[in-house]
Amino acid sequence: MMNLLISTDPYPSWIHKLELEVFGSPWGPLAPHEIVFIETPWAYARWSINLVAKEAELLRIVTHPSHLRKGKAKGLLLASDYYFKQQGVDHLLLEVRESNTAARELYQNLGWSFYRQRISYYSDGENAQLYEKRL
Ligand SMILES: CC(C)(COP(=O)(O)OP(=O)(O)OC[C@H]1O[C@@H](n2cnc3c(N)ncnc32)[C@H](O)[C@@H]1OP(=O)(O)O)[C@@H](O)C(=O)NCCC(=O)NCCS
Structure with a gap:
């Protein structure tokens, strides 16, 4: 079942564990402007929201x-779209490693568009690809 976490909710230990497993280091508890869509205990999508600008960044x-x-x-991103539309957010943004084919395919197949590249953006020198989606 899908759920939404905000910064005042307890930060789930399964997310911490999954972060360690996949990225080697955890991002840590949510800031007040952050939310996470979760499908416990298998998947999550963490966002930063700027309601004034009507923008959210994955x-x-x-x-x-x-x-x-x-x-x-895909389910998390579709739920995110629905939620953001309700909140008046109309512009979604993200950056992704050039080599991350799985993530780039996911975004493209859900209507995200590539709009810019940041050369040597990551500490290991890899380029970042910037994508956006208008809701
Ligand atoms: C990217 C990631 C989140 C995708 O999660 P997932 O639950 O497997 O994705 P879904 O099953 O919802 O896939 C939806 C669509 O995305 C695309 N996609 C997902 N994984 C893919 C892959 N390995 N290769 C090509 N396309 C892929 C496909 O179009 C897929 O639809 P299909 O299965 O019907 O072909 C997952 O691979 C992951 O956790 N990667 C490591 C973390 C990461 O790099 N996150 C992104 C940057 S923070």
Whole structure:
């Protein structure tokens, strides 16, 4: 079942564990302007929201390695779209590593568009691809 977490909710230990497993380091508890869509305990999508600008940025989206290609990330992003529309947010943004084919395919297939590249953006020198979506 899908749910929404805000900064005053307890930060779930399964997210912390999954972050360690997939990225090697956890992002940590939510700031007041952040929310996370979760499908416990398999997948989450963490966003930063700016209601004044009507924008939201996807900070991270992760599915547990044992549950890939079952539509979990897609479900979280579709739920996010629905929620943001209700909140008056009409512009979504994200950046992704150039080599991350799985994530880029996911975004493109859900109507996100590439709009810019940041050269050597990551600490290991990899380029970032910037995508956006208008709701
Ligand atoms: C990217 C990621 C979140 C996708 O999660 P997922 O739950 O497996 O994705 P879904 O099953 O919802 O896939 C939806 C669509 O995205 C695309 N997609 C997902 N994984 C893909 C892959 N490995 N190769 C190509 N396309 C892929 C496909 O179009 C897929 O639809 P289909 O299965 O009907 O072909 C997952 O691979 C992941 O956690 N990666 C590691 C963390 C990461 O890099 N996150 C993104 C940056 S923060």
